[in-house]
Amino acid sequence: MFTENFCHYILLFVLGLVTGSIIRGVVLRYCGERSTRISSSACSKSIFSPGNFFSLQNLLFPGAKGDRVSKAVLARYFLPGLVSAALFLLSYYYLHFSADFVKYIVIFNLLLLISCIDLKVGLIPNRFVFIIFIWVLLWQLFYPRLSSLSALTGFLTGAGLFYIIAQLSKGGMGGGDVKLVAVLGLASGLPDVLIIIMLSFVLGAITGLTLIICRRKTRRDALPFAPFLSLAFILVSFWGREIWQWYLVSM
Secondary structure, three states: OHHHHHHHHHHHHHHHHHHHHHHHHHHHHHHHHOOOOOOHHHOOHHHHOHHHHOOHHHHHOOOOOOOOOOHHHHHHHHHHHHHHHHHHHHHHHHHOOOHHHHHHHHHHHHHHHHHHHHHHHOOOOHHHHHHHHHHHHHHHHHOOOOOHHHHHHHHHHHHHHHHHHHHHHOOOOOHHHHHHHHHHHHHHOOOHHHHHHHHHHHHHHHHHHHHHHOOOOOOOOOOOOHHHHHHHHHHHHHHHHHHHHHHHHHO
């Protein structure tokens, strides 16, 4: 039993590295489509040759090209694979090989993709949000984990609240954030979408304050919000009940 589980973890870790490499490739391709706004050196499409896309070097140290691997290279290129691998392992630990595992691992990795793009170009692409919407809607229709009322109210609550926040922020939040929260509300339902919104703002505030203290950002600098929404959704997906109970007790 131990050997079987160990093999599963190894397999999922490698699968996460491969998925992270694909995510990095999609980010660079999207970056290439927007080459007028991003330098061509950061958006080179040469990585999309099959040999490079799935090579062992690309999985372990992509972008190094035989040079000494620096911390910057590891952080920029290897991190998506590590995050994806962590998502695979965490999902397997809590969900095992189940229908929920398939559902959530796709959502998590799409959120990782969206977060990487938002960090790189400050934009949440509609196409990837729409893919999550279709994926969640199909599961809700044919293999519902939530009641239709909970999913619908989560969708409308997330969209409504974040639309108001976007209007009040005067450009601090965009339409992409509103659409993403709406889709996450559909996936999580009510009241979990409220926890996601509150938790994302807490995470964003802590990160922003830390960057200001470290003089990496100023108060006027925009902070991509998709990573905080994504992280909040992942945390709530695994520990939503515990977070909600802690919130009720603390209140």
